[in-house]
Amino acid sequence: MSAAPPGPSRRALLGAGAAAAAGLMLAPGIRLVELAQARGAGEPVSGRVRWGLLIDANRCASGCTACVDACAQENGLDSTIELRQRPQWIRKVELKELRTGRTAAAPVMCQHCADPPCVDVCPTGASFKRADGIVLVDRHTCIGCRYCIMACPYKARSFVHEPLTQQKPEVPRGKGCVEGCTLCVHRIDRDRSPACVQACAESEHGAMLFGDLNDPSSEIAQRLRATASTALRADLGLDPGVRYLGV
Amino acid sequence: MWSIRAPLSPRRGSLVRRLLALGFVLPAAMLAAPSGADEAWRTPKPAIVIESKEHCVAPPEQIRREHPDMLRHQRNLTVRLGERGMKFSLNGCIACHADRQTGSVIGSDHAFCQGCHSYAAVHIDCFDCHQPSVRPNAPALATGAKP
Numbered sequence: 001m002s003a004a005p006p007g008p009s010r011r012a013l014l015g016a017g018a019a020a021a022a023g024l025m026l027a028p029g030i031r032l033v034e035l036a037q038a039r040g041a042g043e044p045v046s047g048r049v050r051w052g053l054l055i056d057a058n059r060c061a062s063g064c065t066a067c068v069d070a071c072a073q074e075n076g077l078d079s080t081i082e083l084r085q086r087p088q089w090i091r092k093v094e095l096k097e098l099r100t101g102r103t104a105a106a107p108v109m110c111q112h113c114a115d116p117p118c119v120d121v122c123p124t125g126a127s128f129k130r131a132d133g134i135v136l137v138d139r140h141t142c143i144g145c146r147y148c149i150m151a152c153p154y155k156a157r158s159f160v161h162e163p164l165t166q167q168k169p170e171v172p173r174g175k176g177c178v179e180g181c182t183l184c185v186h187r188i189d190r191d192r193s194p195a196c197v198q199a200c201a202e203s204e205h206g207a208m209l210f211g212d213l214n215d216p217s218s219e220i221a222q223r224l225r226a227t228a229s230t231a232l233r234a235d236l237g238l239d240p241g242v243r244y245l246g247v
Numbered sequence: 248m249w250s251i252r253a254p255l256s257p258r259r260g261s262l263v264r265r266l267l268a269l270g271f272v273l274p275a276a277m278l279a280a281p282s283g284a285d286e287a288w289r290t291p292k293p294a295i296v297i298e299s300k301e302h303c304v305a306p307p308e309q310i311r312r313e314h315p316d317m318l319r320h321q322r323n324l325t326v327r328l329g330e331r332g333m334k335f336s337l338n339g340c341i342a343c344h345a346d347r348q349t350g351s352v353i354g355s356d357h358a359f360c361q362g363c364h365s366y367a368a369v370h371i372d373c374f375d376c377h378q379p380s381v382r383p384n385a386p387a388l389a390t391g392a393k394p
Contacts, residue, residue: 041332044324130329138326139376167378169338174376189331 039189050114050133051183052213052241053197054220054229057095057106059207060200065092067107067208070199074184076168087158087173089181090196095247104246107196107208110135110156110181111232111240118148118157118180127178133213133241134183144176153233154240156180213241293362299343304334311363314340318373337377351380 039045071090072078079086090109096102116135118127126141127148137148137157149157157180160173167173170186184194192198193210200208211220223229229243303310310317317335324330344359345352352360353374360379364371373379 039329039331042324042330045329128327130327132329136326140322140326164376167376169341169378169381172376172378177376185329189329 045130045132045189047131048214049131050213050241051188052112052133052211052220052243053183053194054209054211054223055106055242055244056207056209057104057244057246059205060105060107061203061205061207062094062103062105064105064203064205066199066203066205067196068092070195071109071181074168074187074195075171075182076166076173078166079162081162085161087160087179089156089158089179106244106247108154108156108232109196109242110152110183111154111238111242112181112183114239114241116238117151117153121147121151123147130185132188134185134188135180136182136185137178137180139172139174139177139179142177144178146178148178152180153236153238290366293366294357295359295362296346296357297344297359298347301343303343304339337373341379341381345379345381349380353379 068090075089077087077089090107093106093108095104095106097104112133112135114129114133116127116129118135119129122128123145124141124143126138126143127135128138129135144159146157146159149155149159157178159178160175163175164173171182173179184192184196187194197208197210200206209220209223211218213221213224215221216225224243227245229245230247231238231240231243232247305313305317318337321333321335322337324333325336340359341352346355346358349355349358352358353371354361356362356365360371360374
């Protein structure tokens, strides 16, 4: 797959993207992207990168929960508390277009907005956006006020209601804090893609694509350039890092 | 007992501390001399077994004094800036110092973290969220028991 050469103007870039689209449409297989350059020990994340997801609802199978299961496994979300109190980092949503009867399914998680409302409302600064666009909760600072839960239009944040003892060493979590999808930040920092994306690829649906939105040669950027995609609640102008096809 | 309210210069402070220490330790040592040094203290000193013989990330004296700052500083760098693979890390402490039997740094007064913290009566908040065990999936280990 050839990268579109960075042109001198926006128009030239769009033209190159459209040209690349033909090749992409012939072979729409989604593969895990080669991640951006590895960072050394102690090197902070770069603001030049913006991680994002492209979710293709046309390929996402109704009833398949591979991404949800992988998320629970990776992050140690094994709560047995009452269902409505369980933390939920990612969920499958079934859609039906009333006029045509067309159905689609897609996972919804933290959309990693460029302008995240959860960060705006956080009274302690615990909710923050990392330089590479990942929206996180710093549990050291979170007081569990749950303003962010109310502010998030995607219902992406959860509150931990129960004491936990079986946390994963890489994913510390605890009672009294708000949490949400971290885009598997501990895996990204080790040059691996998020667990949901890997599970989706392994389930051969290949509906999720992860990559650097700012790198014009990344597969996700090429696909976004070539195909019309949707941001959930685009009317809010939050510029989410998670984009959808076919919803 | 009396407390010193006014800030003292380091030199004078250390002199006062030494005199105080002498005042406390000497009579206690004389009283308890026949039955061993440990019993001079009402609370027994922590008996921690450090099985890892490798060099730590810093001299033990420095770690004892400064490990809260080391970990607090590192946690901000890691969470906020995404710095990984640094010299100081809570998981690094646990990997080296977890009890070989229980696999945990808490759970008993011989455990690496809990031993000193219960002696010093300082609550460890870390393990409200962090996994204290090197084997997180063994249910018997991560009981979440805190000092």
